Amino acid sequence: MSRPRKPGIRYFPLDTDFFENKKVRRLTRAFGAIAASVLVNLLCTIYKDKGYYMRWDDETLAFLADELGLKVGTVREIVVKAIQVGFFDANMANLFGTDEMRSKGDYNGILTSIAIQEQYFNTCKQSKRSEVCYDARFLLISMKPYEKIVNSGENSINSRENEVNSGESTQRKVKESK
Template sequence: MTKKGLTYYQADTDRFQDIRIKRLKKRYGCEGYAVFQYVQNEIYRVEGSFICFDEDQAFDCAEYWNISEELVIDIVDYCAEINLFDRNFWTSRRILTSQAIQQRYIEICRRAKKRIAVPDDITLIAEKAVEMPKPATITAQTAEIQQPQNSAEFRGNPQTSDGISDKEKKNKINPPSDSPQRGETQRRNVQNLLSGLNRKFDATCQHSQLDERGKTPIPPELDNGKGRNPDGLMYNLEKYHVPRHEAEEILMLTRYGEIGHPIWALFQEIDRSRGKITMPGRFLLSRLRPS
């Protein structure tokens, strides 16, 4: 019988910067983090992408860490409350899983050429069914078949004997980087977008992009005294090429980049997906819109 679970799983080095982990540690101390890691390990070990967390599972966890079963359940409840686990599956079916867990499980299975087994009724990955195309490997034997010699597509793009163009080799040796000019252009685009949004939401901002402190002004109806980072928010939206109409809605849903808002953890989730989240704007709105 093929084992469903995994013999290993990877961990993100920035997990201690995750605001959810910080909240868990602040509420329950080291015991909270220990329980979360124990449950996550059991998910990968047993089923791979989820676990039915019943009384036996709670007992095993409590015995391992020498704490009460009631405390284990309280910690798991809080983990679901702050979205370390999916809240709906936990409250309705006592199943523990999350989008991040399923993404990591699928990635490991692909690398290990292992069959992916995420039940359809609990999948949280919209991209699961879409296999990312693998880059074509061009060899001397296949170059003649894959690249027609007389095609206009390849004219003016000299190729070497291995079938790879000089331009491709140059880019491979010297990959494009984020130049200072590109960074300045990106910052200018962010400020232009912010300026337009401010004019839309607050007539008092029509003649200025920045306030006296050099920060982007906040519309009065959204200013409840909490710290915000609208420039950082819009910089990330520009970075992920989020369309303007989606950026406007995200700006409002996050109350102009409120500090501590889940949006910052979602940006980390996009980074960890390594390109699997192909439409970041829609992904962010699906997680931010009220259900």
């Protein structure tokens, strides 16, 4: 019996002009080289865990700051600026936040973007994954180009239909004749 496949991917291509991207340049101009480090770390986390999005909350913020050896406030400012310049989708970043939080520019939601989602689903398609579970609430792209990727909504390996001990054996004992 094989293990269930993880939703994320083990590898993602980073464009060679990543640091020349206008959005990344605006962030590095404002915060220095640590902004690029935060962005790459966030991209790695997104692609590794869910594949095309990640929840953004205070716990995730604290974990990222500890991992990078930065202050929580610095990481928060970088992520807020990344949302403001369009590196991450602002509507998704506000998904779970309150009106009060939004008015202060504090985000508590989902970090994703069209580019992240296209990259993830293209990678899944190229690696010939036959089944990828996704949550349609967090999609920013059309799934038409990825029709062969099925949204099963459940782990088919553990479904009752695939039960091994079904009661009847399909094997027969046959005596060999000499």
